[in-house]
Amino acid sequence: MMNLRVDSPQAAVESSTLIPHGYYRRLRWISVSAVASVSVIPLIIMTVINYHQYEEAFRIEATRPVHRLTVSAKLSMESYLSERLSALQLVNRAASIEEMRDSAELAKWLTHIKRSFGGFVDLGLIDAAGKQVSYAGPHELIGRSYQDHDWFHEVSQRGVYVSDVFLGYRDSPHFVIAVIHDTSDGTLYVLRATIDTNAIVRRLASLAGPELNDAFLINREGILQTPSRLFGEVLGQLPFQVAENPEEPGILETKDPDGKPVLVGYAAVSNTPFEVAMINRSGVYHGDWLSLRRELVSFLIVSVLLILGMVFWGATYMINRARNADSRRATLYHKMEYTNKMAAIGRLAAGVAHEINNPLSIIHQNAGLVQDLLSVSGKEPPKEKLLSLIESVLSSVDRCSAITHRLLGFARHMDVETEEIDLELLIRGVLMFLEKEASYRNLRVDVTVDEKVPTIQSDRGQLQQVFLNIINNAFAAVEEGGSIAISVRKLNDQQVAVAITDNGMGIPEQNLAHIFEPFFTTKKGAGTGLGLSITYGIIQKLGGKIEVDSHEGKGTCFTVTLPLERKQS
Amino acid sequence: MVRSPDRDLAARQNGFAFFGAITASLSHELNNVLATIKELSGLLEDLVHAVKPERPLNGERVISSLEKMNVQVERGRRYVKQLNRFAHSADEPEAAIDLCDTVAEIVALSQRLAKLNRVDLITELPEQMVKIDGSSFEAQHVLYRCLKAVMTAAGQGEKVVVRLSDDGPRIVVEVAGPDRAIDVSPEWLHVTERLAEEVGAVFVSEGGDSGKMLLHWEPGRAVIGEVRL
Amino acid sequence: MSHEKVLLVDDEKDFVEVLAMRLETREFDVDMVLSGEEALVKAGQRGYDAILLDLAMPGMDGIETLRRLREINPDSQVIVLTGRATVKQATEIMKLGALDLLEKPVDIEVLVEGISQAATNKFRLSEQRIAERTEEIIKRHGW
Structure with a gap:
């Protein structure tokens, strides 16, 4: 009998090795993104951390001289001012009240301290009522009342006073220092001196030296007290804010009027309304840092591109190999499937051929039998016997032709x-x-x-x-x-x-x-x-x-x- | 060498078609045999029915009918045997085969096609065996394609010779018809090359009006689909 | 109605000879040929009541022979005998006006019946032709 299993519906169900559409593309993206993320992300994180560390180092490097010069400028300003105050106190203590009430005597003292200390413009005494008692200097101020002036009250309370810079009658910037004179009888006088800022400006310039771009004084409101190379003339307003009366010297990063980045070192000058400001125009981001930063960024970009390229190429290569292997396997599989199908069909046809053989044998046998009956016996065989043999041949033919018809139908399709x-x-x-x-x-x-x-x-x-x-x-x-x-x-x-x-x-x-x-x-x-x-x-x-x-x-x-x-x- | 899956597919579908063609052809022959046997037995029946007391059985006619029937039965058995062998060739894909047998078989199977085309199909085979490795079925398949193309091109009463020669390393099967151009499509050529490759042969269609197709087996030589047209 | 003229066309010599013999014992007037070409010649010589035609023959095949037979004489009654026709072939054969399509091996009774049918058809057709012609003649001349 033949194998009934072949070509049965169960076996004929196509076992498919078909790979879904887009499978390889998806596989490639998955491997590319996986490999790329484990290699590129740490690299980026590392680079960002390094960037910040370098930036910090460069900031410290850049701000150190500004900081240092700001501190020395502060100290220098403090010593200059305390010198002037000491000079004023010296007059205050050395001269008697009578001498001071006399403008001529006062002029002598003025000449004296001008010579010894410099920077003094005038000298005057004001009584407790705020009235100018005596005066030595270029202006005629005797008799003027300062009763309503803030500075007068302040000096009355605190004993010492340093004013903001202002422009005098001759447009020369100067400021006022004042001290209290206590007489033995308890009468209060205020000794007041005007100091021009030329010496301060010179000092600041020399402090700034070639390292820094600018150095000047400001008051607590950010008003320029000395001229600035970058931010304008005296009494101009600074375009940025610094901390008011900072305890510690500070550094500020900002921009100058030209929009260029600048480093501002600032520090309060103790016991005065002034702050020193030292400007370094090159800022944090000067040459070395910029080139390092450029290198760092280009290193990152090149590395990322290189990695991505490698990953992409690698993934493509691997996937192509996988695809080729798959396709080879599929080809082999299809070939096997084909061979198997062919073999199954072959067995089926061979079985059919075998089925034809039996009826053919019967035909052969019966024909032989009729021949025998006719030739051997010598006499005529019974009609019925012959007919039944012939009938058997006919039915065998019918069997055979049914099979060949089926076989033909099968072969045609x-x-x-x-x-x-x-x-x-x-x-x-x-x-x-x-x-x-x-x-x-x-x-x-x-x-x-x-x-x-x-x-x-x-x-x-x-x-x-x-x-x-x-x-x-x-x-x-x-x-x-x-x-x-x-x-x-x-x-x-x-x-x-x-x-x-x-x-x-x-x-x-x-x-x-x-x-x-x-x-x-x-x-x-x-x-x-x-x-x-x-x-x-x-x-x-x-x-x-x-x-x-x-x-x-x-x-x-x-x-x-x-x-x-x-x-x- | 990159193989186009389409070509493989075409080659395989051709495999089924080839199997179908051969099986159909044999079924037709078998059917003719059966029809003849049926008529012969019908005749016998007629003869027996015609028997009357005054008219005895015509023994001579009966005997001659029976002889004819035996001839047909033999013919039928031959076809059954051919069909059986052919079907089994598809069943045993890879083996060492005798190309003489394979050529003889496919030529026998193509005789009906030759008869329908009124072409004389003859073989010239060497005495000794010609062994190659491969599938007998596939070898018959590619040979049948060549035979069919050459026979279609040949005219009535003309001769198509299938000549197998084995001169040491080189084995050639030549299918030669009359000197007339054989018209085949590029697709036909592709599939045929591919099928030849499958049995380790190179298919060559001789150009011009030679009317010849060759299959070469050259051991040790890389198999390349070489076509000269 | 006996002695119908039948033409057998089949390349299978044994088959056609035996069939001819059997039909003759059934009182048919049988001619046989082994190819389509011969069939056309024979059909041109004699008017047959029925033509039994094999489908698969060398040279001119059954379908082509059928077409030509019907061209020569549209009244030809052709019964096609075949191993097994495809549906496509069968459609074509019916379109070409074959009387019937019988599968080989065929029962002689079925065949005889087919031939009788063919003969009847043929007779009826020729009657019809005669009637048509008569009518035409009457129309033309008889008013």
Whole structure:
């Protein structure tokens, strides 16, 4: 017997090695992004950390001289001012109140301290009522009252006073220092001196030296107390804010009026309203840092590009290899599948050939027997004997030809050609072959077709065979006067379905699972049963499927689903 | 060498088609045999039915019919044997095969095609065996393609010779028809080359009007799809 | 209605000879040829009531022979005998106006019935032709 397993529906189900569309592209992106993230992200983090560390180092490097010079400028200003105050205190203590009330005497003192200390412009005494008692200097101020001036109250309370810079009558910037003179009788006088800022300006310039771009004094409100190279003349307003009366010298990063970055060192001058400001125009970001930063960034960019390139190339290479391996395996697999299918078909055909042999032998035997009967006995053999032998030959021929017909049907359907097919026309064409039988047996055949059934791409000859087989089966299943309904409808955008329903005898449940197996037949002695298995095979090959639903005594429904376009199997 | 999957697919579908063609051809022959046997036995029946007391059985006609029937049975058996062998060649994919056998078999299987084309199909085979490694089925397949192309080009009553020669390292199967150009498509050539490759041979279609197709086996030589047209 | 004239066309010599013999015992007037070309010649010589035609033949095949037979005489009653026709072939054969398509091996009774049908058809057709011609003649001359 032959192997029934071959070409059975179970074995014929296409085991597919098809790889989903876009699989390799997705695989490549996954590996690229995975490798890239574990290599690029740490690199970026490292570089950012390094960047900040370097920047900090460079900031410290850049601010150190500013800081240092700011501190020495502060000290220098403090010593200069305390010198002036000491000089004023010296006059205050050395001179008697009478001397001081006398403008001529006061002028002598002024000359004296001008010579010894410098920077003094005038000297004057004001009594407790705020009235100018005496004065030595370029202006006529005697008799002027300072009763309502803030500075007068301040000096009365604190004993010492240093004023903001202001422009005098001759447009020369100067400021005032004042001290309290306590007489023995408790009468209060204020000794007041005006100091010009030329000496301070010179000192600041020399302190700034060649290292810094600018050095000047400001007051607590940010008003320039000495001229600034970058920020304008005396009494101008600074465009930025520094901390008011800072305890510690500070550094500020800002921009000059030209928009260039500058470092500002600032420090309060103790016991005065002044702060020193030292400006370094090159800022933090001068040459070395900028070039280092450039190098760092370009190093990062080059590294990242290099890594990405490598990763990309590597992934592409690996995936291409995988793809090639897959495709080689698929080719091998398909070849094996092909070889196996071919072998299965070969075994099937060999089995069929074997089936033909037996009836042929019977024919041969019977022919021989007739010959023997005629030649050996010498007398005429009985008519019935001869006829029965001949009958046996005929039935063997029938058996054989049933098999060869099936074999031919089977052989014909191993090739597929594709063309555009209108299913309704095709089915009506097939029905033409059966018209005679239908009218003879008084069968009713209805064909209903959905309006929107499109044409399909398939093999005309094979489809005709399929429908002829199924409709023929339906005809065979129904009694005289039975009915067969054929409906064609669109299932979805890819498939159409043809249902062939009869109200015949139906298929017993135990047979239902086997009807598509080769050599399964319920018609004893009639045919070899290749019909439905061929039908099944053809539909498989055309990329469709066939399903059967049957109830014994009620009828059978075969549903053939076909793709709109035939895909390469 | 990059193989196009389409070409492989085409070659395989051709494999099924080839199997189908041969099986169909043999089935036809078998059917003819059966039809003849049926008529012969029908005739016997007629003869027996015709027997009447005054007319005895025509023994001579019966015997001659029986002889004819035996001839047909033998013919039928021959086809069955061919079909069996052919079907098994697809069953045993790779083996050491005797090319003499393979050529003889495919030529026998192509006789019906030759008959339909009214072409004399004859073989010239060497005495000794010609061994190659490969699938007998695939070898028959590629040979059948060549045979079919050459026979289609040949005219009525003309001769197509399948000549197998083995001169040491080189084995050649030559399918030679009359000197007439063979019209084949590039696709046909691709598939044929591919099939020849599968059995380790090189397919060559001789150019011009020679009407010849050659299959070479040259051991130790890389198999390259070489076509001269 | 006996002695219908039948032409057998088949390249299978044994088959066609035996079939001819059997049909002759059934009182048919049988001619046989082994190819389509010969069939055309024979059909040109004699009017046959039925032509039994094999489909697969060397040289001119059955379909081509059928087409030419029907061209020569549209009333030809051709029964096609075949191993097994494909649906496509069958459609073509029916389109070309064959009377019937019978599968080999065929039962002699079916064949005889087919031939009788063919003969009847042929007879009816020629009656019809005669009637048409008569009518035409009457129309033209008889008013």
